[in-house]
Each structure stands twice: as C-alpha cells, then as structure tokens.
Amino acid sequence: MRRDLILMSLPPTYTRVVFAERPVGDIVPHKTFRIEPEHKLADLEPGEKQVLVAVDYLSLDPAMLLWLNENPYREPVRIGDTMDAEGLGTIVKTGKDSKWKVGQTVKGGFGWTEYAQMDDGAVALHEVPQGGQLLDFLGPLGNIGMTAYFGLFEIGKPKPGETLVVSGAAGAVGSLVCQLGVLKGLKVYAIAGSDEKVQWLEKELGVTKAFNYKNKDVYDQLKEHMGTFDVFFDNVGGEMLEFMLTRMNLHARIVICGGMSDYNNPTPSGIKGHLNLISARALMQGFLFFDYASKFGPAVAEMQQWLSEGKLKRKYYIVDGVKSAPEALPMLFSGGNTGKLIVRVSNIREGVETKE
Ligand SMILES: NC(=O)c1ccc[n+]([C@@H]2O[C@H](COP(=O)([O-])OP(=O)(O)OC[C@H]3O[C@@H](n4cnc5c(N)ncnc54)[C@H](OP(=O)(O)O)[C@@H]3O)[C@@H](O)[C@H]2O)c1
Structure with missing residues (x-):
C-alpha cells in the first residue's frame, strides 16, 4: 500500500485490551480483561528509532493462561498492561532514524492492541514465502x-x-x-x-x-x-x-x-x-x-x-477484532478451534490472503 494512502487511513483513536484481574482457574473474559477503546493514536508517535505498527493478526496461545499468574518461565503480565501477544503487522509510521519503511510487514510482540509503538530492534521483517501465506509465520513457520x-x-x-x-x-x-x-x-x-x-x-x-x-x-x-x-x-x-x-x-x-x-x-x-x-x-x-x-533457520x-510442495497442510481458525480476544482465548480450553487460533485485527494491508 502506498505511504500516503496508509497515512490518510490512520484513525484518530485505537482500541487495546488490558489485563484487569488475575484469574483463579478459568478466565472470566470481561473480568480478567478490560477493553479500552478511544486511546489517542497521537500518543503512539514513534521516537527516532521506533515505528508505529498497525496490527494485522495476533496469535492466541494456551500458554497465555500461564502468563497471567506466577509461572516457571516468564514474568507474569502486570495488571493494567496491554495483554501480551505475538503478531504480524504493517509499519504505518517511522521515526526519523528508523531502519524500517512504511508498508513493510513485521512480526513482533505487539499485544492485544490495534496499534503498537515498537523499537526498531523489537520487530523483524517477514516476507511471504513461495507457496505460503503471511499467517504461516504464526503457524508452521513460527x-x-x-x-x-x-x-x-x-x-x-x-x-x-x-x-x-x-x-x-x-x-x-x-x-x-x-x-x-x-x-x-x-x-x-x-x-x-x-x-x-x-x-x-x-x-x-x-x-x-x-x-x-x-x-x-x-x-x-x-x-x-x-x-x-x-x-x-x-x-x-x-x-x-x-x-x-x-x-x-x-x-x-x-x-x-x-x-x-x-x-x-x-x-x-x-x-x-x-x-x-x-x-x-x-x-x-x-x-x-x-x-x-539457533537451529530455527534450517528447520x-x-x-x-x-508447504510449497503441498505436503504440509494448515488450518487457521480466525476471529475478528481485537475486542474478541478475551472471549476467544477460552476456546483453546473448550476445543472450539481446529488448527491455529488467530485474531484478525485489521486489514490495512491489501492482498492479504487468508485460508480459513
Ligand atoms: N513446549 C513448548 O515450547 C510449547 C510451545 C507452544 C505450545 N505448547 C503447548 O502445546 C499445546 C498445544 O498448543 P496449541 O497452541 O497447539 O493449542 P491448540 O492445540 O490449538 O488448542 C488447544 C486444544 O487442546 C484441546 N484441549 C483443551 N483442553 C483439553 C483437555 N482438558 N483435554 C484434552 N484436550 C484438551 C482442545 O481440542 P480438543 O477438541 O481436542 O479437546 C483445544 O483445541 C499446549 O499445551 C501448549 O501450551 C508448548
């Protein structure tokens, strides 16, 4: 998408979902998490070596439940913070010394949000491989x-x-x-x-x-x-x-x-x-x-x-909108998904192919 079209299409506000209350046992979607609409996008102005990313897709993972409380392998998410999540997005603004360009597709830990302000080093470029699709970076290639x-x-x-x-x-x-x-x-x-x-x-x-x-x-x-x-x-x-x-x-x-x-x-x-x-x-x-x-490259x-030979199939179970993440996450525990559970946040980039 052309840079000027992207800039024209940026909204004044965005929605994010924050972690509101530590669960005991099951998540209670709208008690455990809180939807916060109407945040000003202007507050996410990228610094010199930063970018603003419009989030396209987020991965929902069973381990997220573990991140909400003390666990053996990472710091728990803090109350009031945007819920952590890995995703794919499109760069829509760059800081003056950023190495990235508007329109590039990147992967990063954006969290449950429509837009994320990210350091240059916290995102990685992802180009759709032959025989694959963008979502594969949250599936077989991720x-x-x-x-x-x-x-x-x-x-x-x-x-x-x-x-x-x-x-x-x-x-x-x-x-x-x-x-x-x-x-x-x-x-x-x-x-x-x-x-x-x-x-x-x-x-x-x-x-x-x-x-x-x-x-x-x-x-x-x-x-x-x-x-x-x-x-x-x-x-x-x-x-x-x-x-x-x-x-x-x-x-x-x-x-x-x-x-x-x-x-x-x-x-x-x-x-x-x-x-x-x-x-x-x-x-x-x-x-x-x-x-x-260290061995991911060859794998x-x-x-x-x-994938390109058609020997590996994958299925994406897609729910729409960042607001749907709190209700979609428990699906992993009730068996509602077949294949990889994904939240489609926005479709700012043209030509994104999804095979649902
Ligand atoms: N070790 C690692 O590095 C690593 C990395 C990523 C993921 N994981 C783990 O891999 C597992 C699968 O993750 P995923 O992302 O692929 O999730 P997923 O399999 O796409 O979703 C979870 C599935 O588990 C089944 N399930 C839920 N509760 C169950 C229960 N009580 N008994 C039997 N089946 C149940 C459900 O399907 P049914 O309809 O079949 O019940 C559900 O669809 C998780 O345990 C995750 O934590 C480990």
Whole structure:
C-alpha cells in the first residue's frame, strides 16, 4: 500500500485490551480483561528509532493462561498492561532514524492492541514465502511450527515405521506433529475432542487412525488399534498421559509439550504411573521451543519446502477484532478451534490472503 494512502487511513483513536484481574482457574473474559477503546493514536508517535505498527493478526496461545499468574518461565503480565501477544503487522509510521519503511510487514510482540509503538530492534521483517501465506509465520513457520518440529525430532527421535501417538492432535501444534509423523513414515495415531476433528485428521491429514477422547470406549479403542507406542507427543497431560504410561514399547519416548488439562487447574493432579518408565526403559522429557532458536533457520526452510510442495497442510481458525480476544482465548480450553487460533485485527494491508 502506498505511504500516503496508509497515512490518510490512520484513525484518530485505537482500541487495546488490558489485563484487569488475575484469574483463579478459568478466565472470566470481561473480568480478567478490560477493553479500552478511544486511546489517542497521537500518543503512539514513534521516537527516532521506533515505528508505529498497525496490527494485522495476533496469535492466541494456551500458554497465555500461564502468563497471567506466577509461572516457571516468564514474568507474569502486570495488571493494567496491554495483554501480551505475538503478531504480524504493517509499519504505518517511522521515526526519523528508523531502519524500517512504511508498508513493510513485521512480526513482533505487539499485544492485544490495534496499534503498537515498537523499537526498531523489537520487530523483524517477514516476507511471504513461495507457496505460503503471511499467517504461516504464526503457524508452521513460527513458534508453533518450531514446537512441533523440535519436540518431535529432537525429543521424540522417531525412526521410520515406529508408532507415534499425539494428543491435542487437531490443534495448532498437534496437527503439524501428526503430519510430520506421516511425512517421516510413522504410524500416526491422533487423539482429539470431536468426530469432525477425527474426520479431518484421518481424511485430510492422513493419520493412520484418529480417536475422539470424549467417547467412553476411547481407551479400549486405543488398545485395539494402536496397541502400544514408541513416541507419545503429549499436549494435554491428565488421564490420557496416565493411560499412555501403561502402553509403552521398550525405550519409548514421551514428549511433554503441554498440559491443556491442567493449565486452569489450581491444583494439578500429578501422575501415578511413572514407575512404568523403569521397566520400559522409557524417557519422558519436557522442552521449550525457544531453546532450539539457533537451529530455527534450517528447520523453517524445511517446513517451507514441505508447504510449497503441498505436503504440509494448515488450518487457521480466525476471529475478528481485537475486542474478541478475551472471549476467544477460552476456546483453546473448550476445543472450539481446529488448527491455529488467530485474531484478525485489521486489514490495512491489501492482498492479504487468508485460508480459513
Ligand atoms: N513446549 C513448548 O515450547 C510449547 C510451545 C507452544 C505450545 N505448547 C503447548 O502445546 C499445546 C498445544 O498448543 P496449541 O497452541 O497447539 O493449542 P491448540 O492445540 O490449538 O488448542 C488447544 C486444544 O487442546 C484441546 N484441549 C483443551 N483442553 C483439553 C483437555 N482438558 N483435554 C484434552 N484436550 C484438551 C482442545 O481440542 P480438543 O477438541 O481436542 O479437546 C483445544 O483445541 C499446549 O499445551 C501448549 O501450551 C508448548
């Protein structure tokens, strides 16, 4: 978009969503967060080495729930601050010594806001790759993709022909893990929370078999069809993890990626079956994707290659407007999303293609 058109289209005010009250257990959307409209855009005038970004898309992630209280890996969000979030946006104004140009697309930690004033060094340029779309930087080519890639390959260490089982399989990370497993010649068993998700996993993503964990006989079905496994990529924890601890092959690997069933539980239940790890000589290991940052380059290139060859599919579940973020976030805990949950904030840039 031309610079003068962008400047003409800037509104006098913008909306942001702030963190209002620490939740105990579940989020209460309009109590936990507060929508603040009518902030003056003039207050976000970029300094010399700063830019003003019109936010296009924001990523909603389960870990956001952890950021609202004391947690083991980052400072909690402060009451009254704009809720943190990673996003993609368009530069609409630059400071006099900024290295960026109006119209460039950047990724950064903008937060739940329509406009963000950012330091030059806090944003990174993102150009749409061949065979991809902009949103892929919040999906397979972003943190989600790196979580799937390094969790599966570095911790799971699967060998062709082995059995992989994935919980939270129809979500952002899980759906990529399933496909990476298929690509690497594994037998892939997927667990998700609805029959529609089961159909999508089997028919579109090509897993060996998918299971709806809400069916009463799911454990019998898993015993019958999967039997035992070599790699379990766990996004959920709780009962399913407990069950999997009884279904391990010798030298099985359990990848602890997340614990959806416990994030909003003030007193997580813990596991009882860990002694089975001894007889199976098995490994259970947690990880954080950003520990592998030095290896992201080649991993992103490989993911991009698979995208451009049509070997990797992705689905975006898009909600509109920054005001919808507080009500959309709990969807991750009720299973409302299939694929990556995204907030579309504005459409200032022309030609943004979305595949919903
Ligand atoms: N270790 C890392 O570096 C790292 C990085 C990113 C994400 N993660 C973790 O990866 C996991 C997946 O994240 P994501 O962004 O891809 O989210 P997501 O899978 O897109 O969304 C979460 C899904 O989890 C399922 N779920 C929610 N509560 C559940 C429960 N009690 N029991 C079973 N399933 C439940 C829901 O689907 P159903 O309909 O199937 O229930 C929901 O759609 C999360 O635990 C997240 O914290 C870890």
